[in-house]
Amino acid sequence: MASSVRVRFAPSPTGFLHIGGLRTALYNYLFARHHGGTFILRIEDTDQARFVEDAEQDIIRSLEWSGIRIDEGPLHGGNYGPYRQSERKTFYQKAVEKLLAEGNAYYAFDTQEEIEVMRERLKASGNPSPAYDSITRQSMKNSLTLPQEEVERRLAEREPYVIRLKVPRRETIQFEDLIRGVVTFETKGLDDQVLLKSDGLPTYHLANVVDDHEMEITHVIRGEEWLSSAPKHILLYQYLGWKPPQMAHLPLIMSPSGGKLSKRKAEIEGIPVNTRDYIDQEYEPEALVNFLAYLGWSPGDDSEIHSLDELCQLFTLDRVSKGGAVFNHKKLLWYNEHYLREKSDDELYTRVLGLAAEKQIPGFDAEVLKNIIPLLKERVSKADDILEMGGFFFSDPEHYDAEALKKWSDETPDLIRAYKAAIEPLHEAEFSADKLKASLEETVAAQNVGMGKLMMPLRVCVSGQGFGPDLFPSLELLGREKVLHRLDLALSRLSGPGAS
């Protein structure tokens, strides 16, 4: 191969890493690995107003948690640094000088207010989306309209200015997107994009093009929200005399209610939106990765489960779909359950033990936890559910699930009492699942009722819930004393006149 693949994930450090950002990173990573290429992290910190101090760290941690290994980046070294845009100003300056010298960019001195006035004026005369473009720039204050001396005077007096791209009036820009095919734009629809802001920092468009070129990026794989600005980038490559990289614009991840999965929408719909949330909520990284990979891509066969390594093998851009993909939380949970069950009891025990320490579980006992892991692993969605569902192993139930109590009838208390009488004579050592089950069978036979009449109420008395781990092993684990106590407790709470 003439030149090896180099791709980058280029987030802005404006907050926690968004789940959509993680998928973009993942696709870049899979593509790089598939081709034996290089995966680069570049921090696009050109917006000082939105800069968040800890964001970079969160991004890196989130990627690491997901299993994505960074080959080059601010903390990972590489021969194309620095990897933060705020540290690359000279590159941008050089590019701007060339654009200026060749008449493809110009100084603009208009204040925000003046631009606003222009927009209002144009709106009033029927232009719904006024832009600073090849037409309107003629009536603004810039190096195209001002006399040379005045431009120099303003610059000498350090008047604030921006550098704008001089977009040609009538040109057709075409490029081939690896996912969408040929995309065509007319330059008349483009505005004279600001390239260098008055604070001296570049905008995304300039920085992106310059860095992708300097870092020898071969493929730009990014979200569809960038498709509309791609022609501006093509123009820049052209003016700078550079060969543009291949482009691939990914379909967006959508909210179940429609529209881009924004922080706000996701919160309303109960979908965690930051990778951080998934880490904190004890999701399995393999599950998130597998799920995200399939959100907008598929290998083309009927397979659903793949490790990160397998995904690297399978991933190709031509199998990425074009339409937006709605985030399906239940499917994620399904993936999570799958990977959870693949974990060994020991590994889970260690994980959940750590969690329990943070959560302050009343009556917590590590030995008990160890015993209940195998009982609960098969019936929870997430690792931390184990503590929730198994909470009754540590302390008496506080209340009884209303749904489960629907099966509670007038004869239930007597059945419970009968069962209690049957197991009370058992010694602690005899308090085994087998014996407890046998006792229950005898009890229902003697009372001439079905087993179900007793099992569910028993479960409720002991755990407060209508669902949960296998009943008899649970009773055994709980032990004689606690079981008898809880039966009494439930009887007094549920069979009295004020029972609920």
Place this chain on the structure above:
RNA sequence: GCCGCGUUCGUCUAGGGGUCUAGGACGCCUCCCUUUCACGGAGGUAGCACGGGUUCGAAUCCCGUACGCGGUACCA
């Protein structure tokens, strides 16, 4: 509004002119297993946005319409 992109079961998708009476997965429903809760297993439910072409033949190609989404900032 304008520009761009998109549209196969509720959702993620397979499908790239005949093999599609459209396949898989999640969800949901039923049954089996379990006289419990689950896991697991077996079934079922449900879809080519619409209208025109092209063609012997269209989910697949073309055009239009509708709808959705993105962009339209000195934010990325």
